Amino acid sequence: MSDASTIVEQPGMVFPGRTLLATDGSEDAVLAARAAIDLAIKTGSELHVAHAWQGVPSVRFESFVRAHLELQARGLLVEQTARAEDAGAKVGGTHLREGSAVDEVLDLAEEVGTDLIVMGSRGRGPVKRLVLGSVSEGVVHHARCPVLVLRGGSEVWPPKRVVIGDDGSEAARVAASLAADIGKLFAARGLILRAYPKLPEMDLEGRTMDARMVDDELRREERKLEERAARIRRDLGVQLRVRIGVGDPAAELLEAAEEENEGKRTLLAVGSRGLGPMDRARLGSVSTKVLRAAKGPVLVSPRPRGGSGSE
Numbered sequence: 001m002s003d004a005s006t007i008v009e010q011p012g013m014v015f016p017g018r019t020l021l022a023t024d025g026s027e028d029a030v031l032a033a034r035a036a037i038d039l040a041i042k043t044g045s046e047l048h049v050a051h052a053w054q055g056v057p058s059v060r061f062e063s064f065v066r067a068h069l070e071l072q073a074r075g076l077l078v079e080q081t082a083r084a085e086d087a088g089a090k091v092g093g094t095h096l097r098e099g100s101a102v103d104e105v106l107d108l109a110e111e112v113g114t115d116l117i118v119m120g121s122r123g124r125g126p127v128k129r130l131v132l133g134s135v136s137e138g139v140v141h142h143a144r145c146p147v148l149v150l151r152g153g154s155e156v157w158p159p160k161r162v163v164i165g166d167d168g169s170e171a172a173r174v175a176a177s178l179a180a181d182i183g184k185l186f187a188a189r190g191l192i193l194r195a196y197p198k199l200p201e202m203d204l205e206g207r208t209m210d211a212r213m214v215d216d217e218l219r220r221e222e223r224k225l226e227e228r229a230a231r232i233r234r235d236l237g238v239q240l241r242v243r244i245g246v247g248d249p250a251a252e253l254l255e256a257a258e259e260e261n262e263g264k265r266t267l268l269a270v271g272s273r274g275l276g277p278m279d280r281a282r283l284g285s286v287s288t289k290v291l292r293a294a295k296g297p298v299l300v301s302p303r304p305r306g307g308s309g310s311e
Contacts, residue, residue: 016115016146016178018092020048021084022105022139025076028120032150033080035157035297036118037089042185046092047084048112051077052104053096070098102138114145116178121151121291140291141272146178146301149291152264156296158186159267163256164240165249165286166194166228171271175301176228179269180238182299188267190238192229194221195245195252218244250289257294269299 021036023029040047053073074096081094093112097104109117121136140147150157162183164176176192183190222244229240245252257266272287287300 016045018046018048018112018114019116019118020050020105020109020112020114021080022050022052022101022117022119023076023080024051024101024120024135026120027153028151030120031152031154031157032118032120032148033083034154035148035150037084037087038158039116039118039182039185040084040089041087044090045115047089048093048095048108048114049077049081049084049091050095050097050105050108051080052101053098054100070096101135102142105135105139106142109143109145116145117143117147119147119149121149137288137291140287140300143302146174146299149298149300151294151298152296156264159183159188159297160186160265161257161260162188162190162267162269163253164190164192165253165268165270165290166192166225167249167271167286168194168224169271169303171301171303173228173271175269175271175299176232178301179267179299180232180240182267184238190240191243191256192225192232192240193243193245193253193256194225195247195249196221197246197248250286250293253286253290254293257296264296267297267299268294269301272300272302 019036019040021033023033036047039045051073053069077094077096081091084091095108095112097108105117105119108114117139119136119139121134136147136149140149159182162179164172164179166172166176180190182188222242225242225244229242232238232240243256245256253268253270257268268290270287270290272285291298291300
């Protein structure tokens with residue numbers, strides 16, 4: 001995250017002061033632009049608009065093809081910037097980059113001092129989304145600031161509900177605060193959820209836990225979660241319900257998002273461990289599963305630099 005001078009403070013909320021919109025002209029990127037512009041206008045934050053394009057391998061007429069691609073890329077950037085300015089957003093800069101979209105977005109975020117990256121998911125089919133390597137996943141898992149990924153069509157924004165996954169980590173805390181900020185802007189209903197893959201069988205002393213002990217343990221965890229929610233309510237003035245679940249955390253979050261028939265209008269927010277590609281492929285993180293399967297927008301906050309793991 002960038003220094004505190006880039007944070008926009010409004011009564012009852014603290015919102016990132018510098019947002020990077022990464023666009024590629026796709027349908028979901030148009031939705032991302034709408035969300036980024038909306039957030040920038042409502043919070044007074046500075047918006048940077050970026051597009052990364054890639055050249056072509058050495059072929060006949062390479063210079064002509066490159067010039068054509070660059071012209072298209074520049075036109076897209078100009079169009080998105082004009083849309084943001086016409087809507088009333090404060091555009092702090094436009095950035096045309098050549099190279100891998102993931103690398104260019106990540107590098108630019110560091111150069112600009114971005115506090116939030118907003119981008120679209122290409123919205124590929126359910127089978128293709130199971131393959132690692134999409135631009136949105138690459139950015140999410142390597143970014144040093146929160147990333148808001150948009151998908152699902154025009155009806156998903158603004159969100160009507162916010163569902164926050166909590167695991168007690170600092171990454172989850174940041175995701176919760178930012179998601180609550182966004183929820184407050186649109187008077188969205190909120191839920192903060194902590195899920196356990198399975199119930200504990202032993203306590204810290206190694207004793208077998210009976211049903212009452214397990215129930216007492218869950219109640220203690222629920223009180224901790226309530227304290228977490230209470231701090232958000234106090235700091236941001238946002239109302240959040242709390243829930244303890246048992247089962248796969250990603251599945252619990254996705255199921256909660258579907259409640260009230262608002263799956264697409266629900267913003268899901270989680271922390272990320274920042275796992276390496278082999279760990280993600282073998283284990284599958286909560287953030288990866290949610291990012292691939294969610295029907296609507298997803299906010300992922302990374303592990304703070306030097307911090308402990310999450311999820």
